[in-house]
Amino acid sequence: MSTQVAVPLRRRVPSIAGKAVTRARLTVVPRRRTQAARVPFVTLVTLVLVAGVVGLLLFNTSMQQASFAASSLEEQARTLTAREQTLRMELDDLRDPQRVAEDAQELGMVPAMSPAFLNLADGTVVGQPTPATLADGVRLQPRPPRKPAVLSPAPIVREEVLDTSAGRRGAGRSGGDDGRQNRNRNRR
């Protein structure tokens, strides 16, 4: 039944659309081969990669270089700081009033006791200019500590009855004996 229906339809249709159908028949579009150049792209990528790697390497190297430089400069700064400190200490030692005074004293200088002022404008002298004397000096070193009595014992004097014939010679000898005895005692 269905074919019966179909046949008359076909028969009707070709007459109208025969040409159109023929015209509308789909055909496969041929694949177009686009020949984009592969070499430049690969080269570009490779270049980017290589540049990246080399750049990173250079960057790292320069960072490392900078780090070396920083370390060595820090070391140098430390050394220089220490040097500056040493020099400053030296300067402080040199301006130590005690040292200056000792040097001045060695040159025979004494501090002036009575200050006087010379007025440069009119040449007048204010105050009593008095030449300094040795008495104006100040003792720069402490007195040495006193020796304990134990270390400097009083000389032991032994009275000896001398016969008159021995005279002065005997007196001299007795003193010498005392000295020797004293020394012996010390040694003991």
Next chain:
Amino acid sequence: MIRLRIGFVVIAMVLSFFGARLIQLQAVDPKAYAARAAAEGSVEIVLPAERGQILDRNGVPLAGSIDGVMVVADPDWTSPDAHALAKFLSTRLSVDYFSTLQALRAEDSRFEYVARRVPSTLAGDVLAEAEALGYEGLSTRRDPARDYPAGDVAANLIGFLGTPDPEKGARPLAGFELTFDSLLSGRDGSAHYQVSGGNRIPLGVNTIVEAVDGRDLQTTIDLDLQWYTQRVVRQAVEDSRGDSGIAVVMDSRTGELLAVADHPTYDATRPLEASKDDLGSRAMSDVYEPGSVEKVLTMASLLDKGLVTPRTRIRVPPSLERQDRSIGDWFPHGTINLTLAGVLAKSSNIGTVLATDKITPQALGRYLSAFGLGQRTDIGVRGETPGIVPSGLAMTPQTKDRIAFGQSLSVNAVQMAAAVNSIANGGLRIDPSVITGSALTDDGRTVGTDTAGTRQVISETAAQQTMKMMEKVIDPEDGVAPGAAVPGYRVAGKTGTAQRVGAECGCYDGTFTVSFAGFAPADDPRFTVYVVVQNPRNGGGGGSVGGPAFAKIMSYALRRYAVPPTDTLPSDLPVEWGTGTAATGR
């Protein structure tokens, strides 16, 4: 088939070992391993904060820090060459040969000190030299050191540091170093970074906490003047064979202490060699009876009250019977007629007591307190003893008589200098200060020139009159201390020879405290100088021991600060009246 199975079993066993290790690493104690991994190649260093300097008024350091190092040895390496190395180190680092040898040869040790607090340049040079000579096993570590360039100058005020603590660093033990430690010591910083082959890894972990350096402490001390004052005091004490001595130099207008000298003192670079008693400041801690110097304050009080004038006539008997005992003068005399100026110039106890009868004990007590006696000066020096002034109510007539000429009350030297300075400064007392600006002490007080207050103790007229009377003390004819004169200048001053309380018996033991206080130029004072010598054994008094020392210090100060003479005539107050039997004893 069987081979495949064995293979699987072996693989399973190996994998289970890996699994077990994984659990051990990740589950049991992952943090310790992580820390160990982090520590590999990472460095943590302390960035040392520099301790502040202590400066004099001109910015010259009295105490400074140096970046010292300690030289340490590893005896495992050093013992083979110990002899040669010890010889080398002892000459280069000035250390003891034998103790160095012992350290270099120590057994069962890998760390021995060779030298401490060596300047780092020296240590660096020595180590480089040692390495060049082929010695191994030496290294350095940080060991900050404190330098006191002027040795004993102002050591009693500045104090010193002990051997530094390896962890906490500086250890202040005395003086300003201890009092102002929180100001001087900074806060150490730290740096944490990763290293490889001795260099920082650029993109590794890197954290830095900057160190905060300590701040400088500026004092009002003048280094050179302080040095000179110390030498003069030492000479005065040695020549008079005294126990100890103090000198205070004060700027009359500002109350700043230019010098506070103590003898015996110590070398701040070698504090251990000194006696423990000498480490503090006697000018603050020693209290004593001021003796006749105090008469100046008594007279000033009387003049301010308007009870007397410098010309008030006083008939001074040979001795004065009071309540329970008789008061005598230091020089024998009959009945003499002295003016008030003469009483002061000749330092007559009897005359002073008679004049003081006009004032009530309460009023006298109030004046003495107003002059600052019996109260702490709180200038920031440790160990201050305020001294004792009996209050007006507690003052019996006997006590009052003795206080009038400076016994039965005790003071410290800075207090007394400030009191005398109030007369120099026109009756206006200025709190003494030794710190420029202001600083916080360890017990929470703010001290310094910024906090120094003033108060008018006596009127300007009374101060002027007292000054004129004090000038007569230096007078070669009328006074007792011509040795205190500074040629060309008007000098006002007063001697003191006080009976001294001995340490053993707690009573007057026949020893004396001699002193001299004064200021110059008298009519426009710039400096107040106070010299005290305890227990001189050469029979000297305030005039002969203190006077010349005063003159030396004063003339040095006047010259150093270029103070010209005032070119005015000295006071011409009469010291005697009538035509009676005037004694000219001295």
